[in-house]
Amino acid sequence: MKRLFPAFVVGVIFAGFVSVLTVVFFLGPEQFVHQGALVWKKKGAEEISRLLKVPLLLYHNIDGQGKYSLDYRAIRAHFSLLQEKNVAIIPLCDFTSRLTNPLPYKEKVAVLTFDDGYPAMYHTLLPLVSEYRYPVTLFVVIDAIAPKAKRSLTWDQLRTMDASWIRIECHSMTHLDLVRLVKKGDGESKFKLYEEIYLSKRVLELYLKRKVSYFAFPYGSYNLTIIDLCKRAGYERVFSTDYGPNIITRNNYCLRRRTILKNSSMDFLSHLID
Numbered sequence: 001m002k003r004l005f006p007a008f009v010v011g012v013i014f015a016g017f018v019s020v021l022t023v024v025f026f027l028g029p030e031q032f033v034h035q036g037a038l039v040w041k042k043k044g045a046e047e048i049s050r051l052l053k054v055p056l057l058l059y060h061n062i063d064g065q066g067k068y069s070l071d072y073r074a075i076r077a078h079f080s081l082l083q084e085k086n087v088a089i090i091p092l093c094d095f096t097s098r099l100t101n102p103l104p105y106k107e108k109v110a111v112l113t114f115d116d117g118y119p120a121m122y123h124t125l126l127p128l129v130s131e132y133r134y135p136v137t138l139f140v141v142i143d144a145i146a147p148k149a150k151r152s153l154t155w156d157q158l159r160t161m162d163a164s165w166i167r168i169e170c171h172s173m174t175h176l177d178l179v180r181l182v183k184k185g186d187g188e189s190k191f192k193l194y195e196e197i198y199l200s201k202r203v204l205e206l207y208l209k210r211k212v213s214y215f216a217f218p219y220g221s222y223n224l225t226i227i228d229l230c231k232r233a234g235y236e237r238v239f240s241t242d243y244g245p246n247i248i249t250r251n252n253y254c255l256r257r258r259t260i261l262k263n264s265s266m267d268f269l270s271h272l273i274d
Contacts, residue, residue, distance in 0.1 A: 051104040053245040054095050055272050056111045058257040062120040067262050072124060078260070078269055079132050082110065087273050091135040091167065092214065095246070096237050102249040110273050112136045113239070113257060115171055115216060117144045122157040129165040139171035139216035139239070142200045145207075155207050162208055169214040170235075173200040179221045197226070198233040214239065216257075227254060 061069035070078075082089060088109045095111050112129075114121060117140035129136050138161065146152050162168045172178070173196045181189040181196070197215065204212045213236040217226070220241025230238045231253070242256045258272055 056257040058259045059114045061118045062124045089134040092137040098248045099251045114138045137167045141175045142173045171216045172196040172218050175218045178226045182225045
C-alpha cells in the first residue's frame with residue numbers, strides 16, 4: 001500500500017499555495033519575484049501636480065457683519081489676484097464632471113462658491129462676476145428666500161442669478177446642524193432631516209424648474225449617515241468645509257472647500273491658488 005501524506009500536511013501546503021496566489025494577484029508577479037528571489041516593493045508617494053488639484057474657495061457675504069463677510073474692495077482684490085495669476089475660474093459642474101474623466105487641466109483652475117444667500121449676492125456679487133465673467137455657485141438656505149422681501153433674496157432674483165453667472169444649489173431648509181439631528185434620533189429629528197436634506201432640494205427644483213445636483217452641509221458638519229441620506233435624496237455631490245485639496249483622480253462624493261474669512265490675507269489666498 002502506498003503511503004499517503006497526513007491530511008494536515010496537505011492542508012498546510014494548500015494554504016501556503018493559496019497565500020502565494022493571493023499576494024501575486026494583488027501585487028502583481030513583477031513585484032513578488034525578481035531573479036528567482038522574493039522581493040517586496042514599497043509603494044511610492046503619489047505625485048500630485050497643481051494641474052490635478054482644484055481648490056474650491058468658500059465665501060459668504062459682502063459688506064455685511066461678522067468674520068465671514070468681506071468688504072467689496074477685498075472681494076474685488078481677490079478676483080483681481082485670480083486674474084493676475086492666470087487662474088481660470090471654472091463652473092463647479094465642470095470640476096465634478098472631470099472627476100469621472102480624470103484628465104489634468106491644461107492650466108491652473110479654481111472654483112468659487114458662496115453660502116447662505118444674502119441680498120448682496122444679487123445686488124453686489126452678480127454685477128462683479130458678470131464683469132469678470134467668473135462662474136460662481138451659490139448654496140442657498142431655502143427659508144431665507146421670500147416671495148417679496150427687502151432684507152433677503154427673492155425667488156425672482158434667484159432665478160435671474162441662475163440664468164446668468166451664479167448657479168443656485170442647495171444649503172438645506174433652515175441651516176440646522178444635521179449631525180445634532182442624527183444624534184437625537186427621535187421622530188421629530190428624523191422628520192427635520194427629511195426637510196433639511198430632501199424637501200429643500202424639491203422646493204428649490206420647483207422654483208428653479210430644473211434639477212438641483214449639489215448640497216453644502218450647514219456649518220460644514222456631517223457624518224456617514226448624512227452622506228447616505230444625501231445620496232438617497234439624489235444629490236450628485238456634497239460639500240464640506242474640510243481642509244485639503246480636491247484631486248481629480250480621486251472620485252470623491254464629499255468634496256472639500258476652503259473658507260475665506262474677513263481677515264484672510266492676500267498671501268493666504270495666493271497660497272491656496274498657486
